[in-house]
Amino acid sequence: MKFIVSSTELLKGLMEISKAIPAKSALPILENFLFDLTGNILVVTASDSEITLRTEIEVDSTEAEGRIAVPARHIIELLKELPDQPVRIEVTSDSSIECRWSSGNSVLPFFPAEDYPEIKGTSEDAEKLSFKADKLAEGIGKTIYAAADDQIRPFMNGIFFDFDKDSTTLVASDSHKLICYTTPDAKAPEKCSFILHKKPASVLKSVITKDVENVEIAFDSSTVVFTIGKTTMVCRLIVGKYPKYRDVIPQNNSSILKIDRALLLNTVRRVSVCCNKGTNHIKISLKPGSIEITAQDLGFSIAAYEKIECDYNGDEMAIGFKSNFLSEILANMSCETVVMKFADPRRAALIVPSEEDAQSDNVCGILMPILVQ
Secondary structure, eight states: OEEEEEHHHHHHHHHHHGGGSOSSOSSGGGGEEEEEEETTEEEEEEEOSSEEEEEEEEOSEEEEOEEEEEEHHHHHHHHHTSOSOEEEEEEOSSSEEEEEETTEEEEEEOEEGGGSOOOOOOOTTOEEEEEEHHHHHHHHHTTGGGOOOOSSOGGGSEEEEEEOSSOEEEEEEOSSEEEEEEETTBOOSSOEEEEEEHHHHHHHHHHOOTTOOEEEEEEOSSEEEEEETTEEEEEEOOOSOOOOGGGGSOSOOOEEEEEEHHHHHHHHHHHGGGSOTTTOEEEEEEETTEEEEEEEETTTTEEEEEEEEOEEESOOEEEEEEHHHHHHHHHTOOOSEEEEEESOTTSOEEEEEOGGGTTTOOEEEEEOOBOOO
16 A cells, blocks of 8 residues: 555544544454555545444545555544645555655554454445435434433433434433424435434534535444445444334423523523532422522522513413423523423423424423422
């Protein structure tokens, strides 16, 4: 292998996929990038066996093709210290490569490409569809925080992608809260779905850049492949059946609270400073025209109270929530006005954007209450 490439372009490509390099692996070969040079295209692969990222980098010239595994940490640290300039990378012995630049050179070890595990993609009958890149990143960002850490029910530890003929819904839940993000900018010929673990979902969001218009998705029963421009991500899916989330969305909550989202969020944050740090409980007392939010920690003899005006149409009631759950939902919505719909203090509350903001924020949240005195 022998080629010349821009140090900046090589570093940019390596940084994009370095998120898949494990800090420490049972397979030491995975602590390396796999370089595969054919013609003037260098394909670089990084993997931790669960997530694989692959990107294409165009080199300036190629004198000899080849495949080798290069230590990830060493080559990234070297490239970070170089100004933008051509770098010649050449295999000089059976176990080392030389990186030469205008004023110096460095010798690094390499390992046989044959030692790198084979990365399998999807089967021939995989489902294929396209997702608008900005909507996919937005959907992940607005749902991932609600995914669970459940060892007994691993299918709850990811985002459920529910594709339909006219829209797609991303769902995440930890049984205390459930978040749905719906967009018409991704459709499937037939209804289909998969569950993506929250770790690869987070990596996927980070590799979606603003210059990418669409993300191509192909998946079968165990694997999904995302194609983002010149970068490809391959990862395993969570096997399991996701609960029927639509069945738990309240349909007849008749007590309606309409309030400025930022005002409610800031009030909850202020009052929750004085809530019990073990329970994070706050109490919301609803009355026509106003709500009162209170919190207390009897162990430290602290308490907080705030009353704010609002548009509330419903029965007077007092309902409790975990303040951190309510804050998370409100913080991850972008609408100006939020609507909370209640049935009674024992049933889940539905949180949605107001009708005026519904087109710009297609998120709804379901939050379970807690018993209050």
